[in-house]
Amino acid sequence: MPYIEINMTAGAxxxxxxxxxxxxxxxxxxxxxxxxxxxxxVIKELTAENWGIAGRSVKRLRAEGKTANISKA
Amino acid sequence: MPYIEINMTAGAxxxxxxxxxxxxxxxxxxxxxxxxxxxxxVIKELTAENWGIAGRSVKRLRAEGKTANISKA
Amino acid sequence: MPYIEINMTAGAxxxxxxxxxxxxxxxxxxxxxxxxxxxxxVIKELTAENWGIAGRSVKRLRAEGKTANISKA
Amino acid sequence: MPYIEINMTAGAxxxxxxxxxxxxxxxxxxxxxxxxxxxxxVIKELTAENWGIAGRSVKRLRAEGKTANISKA
Amino acid sequence: MPYIEINMTAGAxxxxxxxxxxxxxxxxxxxxxxxxxxxxxVIKELTAENWGIAGRSVKRLRAEGKTANISKA
Amino acid sequence: MPYIEINMTAGAxxxxxxxxxxxxxxxxxxxxxxxxxxxxxVIKELTAENWGIAGRSVKRLRAEGKTANISKA
Incomplete structure (x- = not known):
């Protein structure tokens, strides 16, 4: 009966x-x-443009080389 | 006011x-x-690779011919 | 396999x-x-305080007698 | 800790x-x-075909020129 | 960055x-x-009344002694 | 048309x-x-027991005085 939803950026x-x-x-x-x-x-994959953390998209954080501080992926 | 979300594998x-x-x-x-x-x-469609049931993805279950036991679709 | 989630204010x-x-x-x-x-x-029920529409909670809209314009319930 | 999910039709x-x-x-x-x-x-974008309001998909509402009554977007 | 949501009936x-x-x-x-x-x-717990499977709530299935066929819990 | 869901621990x-x-x-x-x-x-509030971060519930992290490192709330 359980339904588990994984939300993460694409890449796996x-x-x-x-x-x-x-x-x-x-x-x-x-x-x-x-x-x-x-x-x-269920696995829901999002683009780096659609995932925000610390007020910026992961796409922008990656471009600025800052994701390492926040998440390895 | 209600918001209904349907999650299912793509194909409809x-x-x-x-x-x-x-x-x-x-x-x-x-x-x-x-x-x-x-x-x-709202309809959220997932790939067979991203939907797991009984510990395997629907993609794998279909390849093994086992989805019929679990779900018609 | 489908998983359908109904989100609405409590009361049913x-x-x-x-x-x-x-x-x-x-x-x-x-x-x-x-x-x-x-x-x-699956049915997820929310309090009127936790459901917002048109920038206000349903609780506040009801207190102001304005829910009829937006939703019967 | 908060996780905010925006669901809307694609286009932003x-x-x-x-x-x-x-x-x-x-x-x-x-x-x-x-x-x-x-x-x-997190931003989850849906196609107009997969978002229904008032009993019809946004795709169909747009084709009928009726979305203006329901939503600007 | 991942956000995992577990939906299940209460009782754990x-x-x-x-x-x-x-x-x-x-x-x-x-x-x-x-x-x-x-x-x-994140763990979202639902009452047996708010979780439906096979067209009936788990509450009703349990009352009819049928949950064993569908799920141990 | 957009539907925004805020998930966070209770307390607001x-x-x-x-x-x-x-x-x-x-x-x-x-x-x-x-x-x-x-x-x-829509605001979905969860108990500290049902919200996990860094492999532990917020309840446990708070009891260990460690939430400050991860989140102010």
């Missing part, structure tokens, strides 16, 4: 996405005894 | 989307007496 | 909620041929 | 998006004393 | 919630090399 | 919420020429 590979889906589902099963068949994990 | 036609928007708005009006002019229905 | 009865869940699920099945067993409909 | 320019991110972050800092470094503003 | 203990937050954050760090300091995991 | 006063709703609506009108009557701003 297919393999990384599979690992995320599998890993989060395992957590729901192991920690909460949820049924994996009804556990949904 | 324009006609199907219009029917969904109309049908859900009618439900809000008929069941809850909501004002249709302020009822919003 | 249990019967109205059941009708919404049933009605929206039927639409997903009839229009998109989705599997009802994997169709989830 | 990069400059407008930067202003939105900056403006909303400033509000969180000035009104609530939030730390800007942990304030995130 | 504080300890389970801590484990979920820690576990999902670890996945974001290990799989995607995300910065833990900017990874947010 | 009614006056602060009104300012947020008004301020964000003004931004949508001034920057994007949106119609205020169809601009909705």
């Amino acid at each position: 590979t297919k393999e990384q996405k599979e690992k995320l889906i599998e890993g989060i589902t395992d957590l729901m099963v192991n920690i909460l005894d949820k049924n994996p068949a009804s556990t949904q994990v | 036609t324009k006609e199907q989307k219009e029917k969904l928007i109309e049908g859900i708005t009618d439900l809000m009006v008929n069941i809850l007496d909501k004002n249709p002019a302020s009822t919003q229905v | 009865t249990k019967e109205q909620k059941e009708k919404l869940i049933e009605g929206i699920t039927d639409l997903m099945v009839n229009i998109l041929d989705k599997n009802p067993a994997s169709t989830q409909v | 320019t990069k400059e407008q998006k930067e202003k939105l991110i900056e403006g909303i972050t400033d509000l969180m800092v000035n009104i609530l004393d939030k730390n800007p470094a942990s304030t995130q503003v | 203990t504080k300890e389970q919630k801590e484990k979920l937050i820690e576990g999902i954050t670890d996945l974001m760090v290990n799989i995607l090399d995300k910065n833990p300091a900017s990874t947010q995991v | 006063t009614k006056e602060q919420k009104e300012k947020l709703i008004e301020g964000i609506t003004d931004l949508m009108v001034n920057i994007l020429d949106k119609n205020p009557a169809s601009t909705q701003v």
